[in-house]
Amino acid sequence: MHAWPASEVPALPGKGRDLRIHDTATGGPLTLDPGPVARIYVCGITPYDATHMGHAATYNAFDLVQRVWLDTKRQVHYVQNVTDVDDPLLERAIRDGHDWTALAERETALFREDMTALRMLPPQHYIGAVEAIPGIVPLVERLRDAGAAYELEGDVYFSVESDPHFGEVSHLDAEAMRLLSAERGGDPERPGKKNPLDPMLWMAAREGEPSWDGASLGQGRPGWHIECVAIALDHLGMGFDVQGGGSDLVFPHHEMGASHAHALTGEHPFAKAYVHAGMVALDGEKMSKSKGNLVFVSTLRREGVDPAAIRLALLAHHYRADWEWTDDVLREAVERLGRWRAAVSRPDGPSADALVDEIREALADDLDAPAALAAVDRWAESQNAxxxxxxxxxxxxxxxxxALLGVAL
Structure with a gap:
């Protein structure tokens, strides 16, 4: 699967600062010190309805991570997946009378267009779950053969008790985990499981649903969490720098993925830092495909909104904050873009060396984009005066x- 084209990142004088970021697993700040090549894995979309502002906010956050690292003169090895077979996708295809593969391809193509318009830097490896299946099957077999997984009526489940580090990403109690598991694709009430929290690694073929040859596992398809683990281990290995996604992935997805990797390799941790973006709401509720309260990037683009203004609207909120999309948020971003473009269109202006330092310092401090925007606002105000x-x-x-904010003036 191919990603989208990369926009050029201008080179700046000097060198950026190392990134200090909030790590979900420790609950506090962590200064990242990657080697010459920084490694990041960000969980991608399930392509049945893309790309709403919640998606855009998440990928904007991890685009900033890349830009900070590039400004430190490092290379970045970025991997992102596409969950191109999953229950929600199949359900939407049935509801709308579409072929599920055509639906996935169409929405993935639209996602690429949106990412290109927003100047999000692409991953080096953009991998669909379906194309990863040949690498997933051996991992599930290894977990089963090692006693870290078991069969139940043809399905294969991971035993969370096989990982002594289980729970160290989310730090939730068992009841909170059970509730979130039921809400986010798990089946804690299924009889016969060793632990209600055990997630599925391989689902045996169901009538009317797609399936693949799973060798000794039989016909079926992979569970959600093992897909990302297989892709990350294949392209990044253990102990990569950042595992990223929205805050709704902390549990079960990132918790379970870490446990799968620990059980497979005997190593810890899966990722050095777990970084999560906040949720975007509309009309008082989190944007959700199931609720249908979505604002799509593609719709705004069709209405003539400059993608740079959409990006500024995202940058106006700290990546970890939950916030609400409103007409005022977009209006303020459009006005800010106009002020900035007017300021840089003049032939000279106040020295900008200190401003570049301010932007670098703000982003290195847990991606404080609002502070970076405020610094540019001050320069633009002085310039326009x-x-x-x-x-x-x-x-x-x-x-x-x-280079640092991804906004083309």
């Missing part, structure tokens, strides 16, 4: 905003 004679300043501001 007519102060400054540095001929290189407008160009430097334009390059810095592009």
């Amino acid at each position: 007519g102060g400054g004679t540095d001929e290189g300043a407008p160009g430097l501001v334009s390059r810095a905003v592009d």
